[in-house]
Amino acid sequence: MVEPEEELVEELPAWSLSAGAVERIDAQWPERVTREWAWAGATGAGLRVCIVDSGIERDHPLVGEVQEAVAVSVGEDGEAVVVEDTEGDLCGHGTACAGIVRSFAPDCQLTSARVLGAGFTGSGDVLLAGLRWAIEQGFDLVNMSLSTTKRRFATELHELADAAYFRRMTIVASAHNMPVESYPWRFSSVVSVASHDDDDPFVFYANPTPPVEFFARGVDVSVAWLAGESIRATGNSFATPHLTGICALIRSKHPELTPVQLKNVLYLTASNVGGQP
């Protein structure tokens, strides 16, 4: 596999590449990318995943240990306030997402960034602050089963998504199945996910006609919920952590992959491309 050393990234100017330098960016790709190659034997070990959502319930049997939980809010001066979160989950949804990711990657590290609970007014600013915090922390994967329709946030969200991309972080975001413009799922620097109705959690499809790039399991899914319970749920917001979980497996086995390479591996192992059904 490619070994894009940090030094190399530092050394090369961003705007040019001389013919003599080509040998320095030697890259390799396996002859055939299969699911076996991509994630067989992987457990998510070493991968840091952040769930930006409603919080995660502590000690839920389907989630297990949550390594870190923070609550994000925005003070009157507009500054982000990030404190340890003792509230748990204010809805159940974040716990559901965490449980789905852990069902794929039992050994991954989970962080909860709660961006809900401080009221609807100002929730867009809190969403931005939460994503910015997650990027500063350098998580490998950020699961965002949420979106905003406010255009004034689009530019800043776009910059954050690109910043994550260039820091080798992958944001996996829920697509919208309603006729409105929303973000950040429409940005090409994130992995966007909508639902299919197959029961197999490892079935996912690459969409030949984006903006939605992938379809993952999102109908009638048994998910972790409040009070240690589980319920059945449907929605793109549950399809998203399925793909986050698969990304966690791939990245834990191949930590060197950049976001564009990860997206390629997802494409090549999708059920309608090279993956087994």
Place this chain on the structure above:
Amino acid sequence: MSEDLRAAVAAGVLGSEVAYRSLLQSIVEVARAIFSARASSIFLLDEETDELVFEAVAGEGAEELVGTRLPSSTGIAGWTLVTRQPLVLDDVQKDPRFSREAAGRTGYVPKGLMAVPLLVEEQALGVLQVLDRPQRSRFSLQEMDLLGLFASQAAIALQLLRSARRASAVLAGSGDDVGVVARLAAALDALEGERREAGLSLLRDLDRVLGP
């Protein structure tokens, strides 16, 4: 024209809040019917208090719920509003907080619910919920699409109600200078035939006298 005068004219011709409430009620009745559900409701975001308010309810809890308030960013309805993502949940009675709150309001605890945000362009106005559709078959992607289409219609109705309320509120707080314009606009809007033409002619004359 000032914002107040504009609102006054709008209030005169927009139609009454009663008419829009009937439209919302009709929407929840139809939502309940097409999903064969036990109940359906629409919440409107109250921006002043940052709360969700039950505006229209069909089926179980219809009488008790209208006017009841919920937090705008917690619970299932709050999550739907903030994230702009529709959700379909079954077995929600296992969620102790949800069950306790639902039972406290109506004594009725649903088993399943669909919640979808009501969006008009970039605004999130509220949430549509459909409770306890029949469990005979699993939820389908087609139903999700139907829910989304239906929510678009409900959102437009909610936007009209909100505009009418804002216009009325401006009118109520603006004294009789503006009120007379609203009454004139409403009266003119109601006229027909020759009387309408005569009214318009009078206003045109007035415009020539008072206009720039």
